[in-house]
Amino acid sequence: MNWIQPLEQWIEEADRVLVVSHIHPDGDAISSTLAMGTMLQAMGKQVVMVNESPLPKKFAFLPGADEVKQVHEVSETFERVVALDCADRARMGACCELIAPGASVVNIDHHATNDSFGTMNIVQPQAAATAEILYDWIDQSRVGWNEKLATHIYTGLLTDTGGFRYSNTSPKVLRQAAKLVEMGISFHQIADQVLETVTLPQLRLLKAALGTLQQTDDGLVAWMKLAKADIANASHDDLDGIVNYARNILGVDVGILFREEQPQTVKVSLRSREIVDVGRVAKQFGGGGHARAAGCTVQGTIAEAEASVLAEIRSQLRSEAR
Amino acid sequence: MNWIQPLEQWIEEADRVLVVSHIHPDGDAISSTLAMGTMLQAMGKQVVMVNESPLPKKFAFLPGADEVKQVHEVSETFERVVALDCADRARMGACCELIAPGASVVNIDHHATNDSFGTMNIVQPQAAATAEILYDWIDQSRVGWNEKLATHIYTGLLTDTGGFRYSNTSPKVLRQAAKLVEMGISFHQIADQVLETVTLPQLRLLKAALGTLQQTDDGLVAWMKLAKADIANASHDDLDGIVNYARNILGVDVGILFREEQPQTVKVSLRSREIVDVGRVAKQFGGGGHARAAGCTVQGTIAEAEASVLAEIRSQLRSEAR
Numbered sequence: 001m002n003w004i005q006p007l008e009q010w011i012e013e014a015d016r017v018l019v020v021s022h023i024h025p026d027g028d029a030i031s032s033t034l035a036m037g038t039m040l041q042a043m044g045k046q047v048v049m050v051n052e053s054p055l056p057k058k059f060a061f062l063p064g065a066d067e068v069k070q071v072h073e074v075s076e077t078f079e080r081v082v083a084l085d086c087a088d089r090a091r092m093g094a095c096c097e098l099i100a101p102g103a104s105v106v107n108i109d110h111h112a113t114n115d116s117f118g119t120m121n122i123v124q125p126q127a128a129a130t131a132e133i134l135y136d137w138i139d140q141s142r143v144g145w146n147e148k149l150a151t152h153i154y155t156g157l158l159t160d161t162g163g164f165r166y167s168n169t170s171p172k173v174l175r176q177a178a179k180l181v182e183m184g185i186s187f188h189q190i191a192d193q194v195l196e197t198v199t200l201p202q203l204r205l206l207k208a209a210l211g212t213l214q215q216t217d218d219g220l221v222a223w224m225k226l227a228k229a230d231i232a233n234a235s236h237d238d239l240d241g242i243v244n245y246a247r248n249i250l251g252v253d254v255g256i257l258f259r260e261e262q263p264q265t266v267k268v269s270l271r272s273r274e275i276v277d278v279g280r281v282a283k284q285f286g287g288g289g290h291a292r293a294a295g296c297t298v299q300g301t302i303a304e305a306e307a308s309v310l311a312e313i314r315s316q317l318r319s320e321a322r
Numbered sequence: 323m324n325w326i327q328p329l330e331q332w333i334e335e336a337d338r339v340l341v342v343s344h345i346h347p348d349g350d351a352i353s354s355t356l357a358m359g360t361m362l363q364a365m366g367k368q369v370v371m372v373n374e375s376p377l378p379k380k381f382a383f384l385p386g387a388d389e390v391k392q393v394h395e396v397s398e399t400f401e402r403v404v405a406l407d408c409a410d411r412a413r414m415g416a417c418c419e420l421i422a423p424g425a426s427v428v429n430i431d432h433h434a435t436n437d438s439f440g441t442m443n444i445v446q447p448q449a450a451a452t453a454e455i456l457y458d459w460i461d462q463s464r465v466g467w468n469e470k471l472a473t474h475i476y477t478g479l480l481t482d483t484g485g486f487r488y489s490n491t492s493p494k495v496l497r498q499a500a501k502l503v504e505m506g507i508s509f510h511q512i513a514d515q516v517l518e519t520v521t522l523p524q525l526r527l528l529k530a531a532l533g534t535l536q537q538t539d540d541g542l543v544a545w546m547k548l549a550k551a552d553i554a555n556a557s558h559d560d561l562d563g564i565v566n567y568a569r570n571i572l573g574v575d576v577g578i579l580f581r582e583e584q585p586q587t588v589k590v591s592l593r594s595r596e597i598v599d600v601g602r603v604a605k606q607f608g609g610g611g612h613a614r615a616a617g618c619t620v621q622g623t624i625a626e627a628e629a630s631v632l633a634e635i636r637s638q639l640r641s642e643a644r
């Protein structure tokens with residue numbers, strides 16, 4: 001692969017490297033950060049790994065996770081930066097402030113929307129995860145595999161493919177996973193920690209949401225609501241995934257979670273199976289996303305948001321039926 | 323593989339074959355039944371596929387699922403039988419009545435406890451699923467792969483490995499999955515249907531159970547309760563998986579679900595991560611299972627069952643700590 005030699009050359013020339021990823025980091029962002037940090041250290045470089053947001057607790061088990069700093073802990077700026085899993089510069093959030101003007105930035109990512117913001121751009125939209133790209137590098141590098149790296153890469157593959165369930169799960173990803181399992185990683189514990197583990201606040205939110213579950217008569221749309229009181233103290237991470245309980249009901253196409261962020265401000269998460277393009281629905285309300293997962297913010301009460309979003313979905317369902 | 327030739331020879335000699343699996347069939351049981359039926363039909367044989375229990379709705383999408391009969395629909399007995407995913411004859415339940423005295427039975431299974439009840443026994447405890455064994459056969463057979471067979475086998479691999487998460491997920495299984503994905507199956511839809519889809523009764527039970535969630539002060543044990551009124555009309559399948567919500571809480575080792583089957587009869591489902599051997603706990607109450615998943619029935623009220631099962635777990639935790 002002809003991007004590996006330039007990447008290794010770039011690293012060769014570096015002394016001190018900043019490794020960053022996107023805000024609210026997911027498993028791929030964190031794992032890529034840790035794998036890159038581990039590789040750079042193995043190549044004798046000084047490394048500072050930083051993220052704008054604290055790492056979700058469920059990733060604390062990853063080897064090296066305690067070395068990832070938060071922005072306010074770092075005061076210097078860097079001439080050499082590796083940005084991972086970021087489609088554009090803004091995705092790094094406040095980490096941008098740690099990048100010296102004129103710094104050399106390596107941009108390694110798999111988002112089709114990547115705007116090539118780097119000095120060197122290794123962007124592979126066909127990859128399921130940034131970890132998949134790093135796998136290819138590690139596999140060819142003289143550093144080679146160790147359990148730590150294998151654990152990082154497996155975690156990135158696992159999370160960005162939704163546990164090998166999303167349609168981006170290619171034969172290549174499954175073969176990479178097979179090789180990593182063969183290396184003796186604790187893949188069962190990784191899946192348990194990362195995909196199965198829930199927190200008490202999550203279960204409390206789930207219970208509250210399930211208490212409000214409603215479904216249209218045709219069964220195609222199911223929705224739940226969380227009032228401001230329910231979500232007090234809930235983190236981004238706690239709320240993640242709750243909307244799927246509505247979407248996952250047998251026969252449902254669109255699942256929705258309405259949550260009252262502020263009085264008169266309702267965040268709407270939308271998921272769909274195959275009929276309704278929820279990206280289009282969200283766009284009607286100034287939001288964004290893609291056909292199967294999207295979100296928007298609606299001004300008004302929960303009841304008002306409910307009425308207008310459901311009306312929009314019904315109108316899409318009607319035009320689909322035509 | 324030296325079992326394939328005798329198996330194909332046996333099929334060659336057959337005209338009409340009964341294909342059965344175990345009661346309360348899981349994804350592997352159903353998929354193996356369908357794959358075997360499909361292979362036999364392709365080899366020009368008459369096939370009757372039967373199960374004691376109706377197939378869970380979520381498997382209805384599998385090609386050929388509507389051809390699987392229930393026992394009462396079949397009046398003849400068979401001289402040639404293939405039993406799949408059954409550790410012993412009794413696992414077939416009432417399907418045993420369809421086996422003629424002196425019939426030739428092929429027993430294909432992956433349970434280490436298989437008692438070789440067949441005339442021909444193809445038992446591979448190192449296989450993650452019966453579907454894994456059938457994969458090897460299909461891959462070598464002159465019938466060869468088609469999308470229907472690939473869908474069956476993928477479903478069996480997926481379900482018996484808990485979505486490639488359980489420790490039985492071998493590199494071999496992942497490579498088989500890679501090949502099946504390469505054949506163009508709708509693996510994303512399969513995972514969605516089989517692993518993600520929930521029913522409204524399941525969500526109602528979950529909500530009721532979450533409302534009773536308790537945890538010991540040290541956080542190691544979490545439990546939930548379902549009263550008889552909650553589980554009226556609930557199927558085996560609806561209740562499946564609810565106990566995992568207790569086990570999956572961050573920091574929990576043992577998760578328990580107590581459910582009142584009858585007044586004074588409480589079914590107890592136990593799951594654990596790594597400390598407590600719940601098989602041993604269940605055994606104290608006349609139940610069974612293994613270290614990570616077990617169950618028992620306790621006579622008394624839910625409160626009584628709760629007290630005695632928790633006492634037993636505490637005593638195991640104390641002896642572990644020593």
Ligand SMILES: [Mn+2]
Pocket residue numbers: 028029085110128129130160
């Ligand atoms: Mn990613």
Ligand SMILES: [Mn+2]
Pocket residue numbers: 350351407432450451452482
């Ligand atoms: Mn099985």
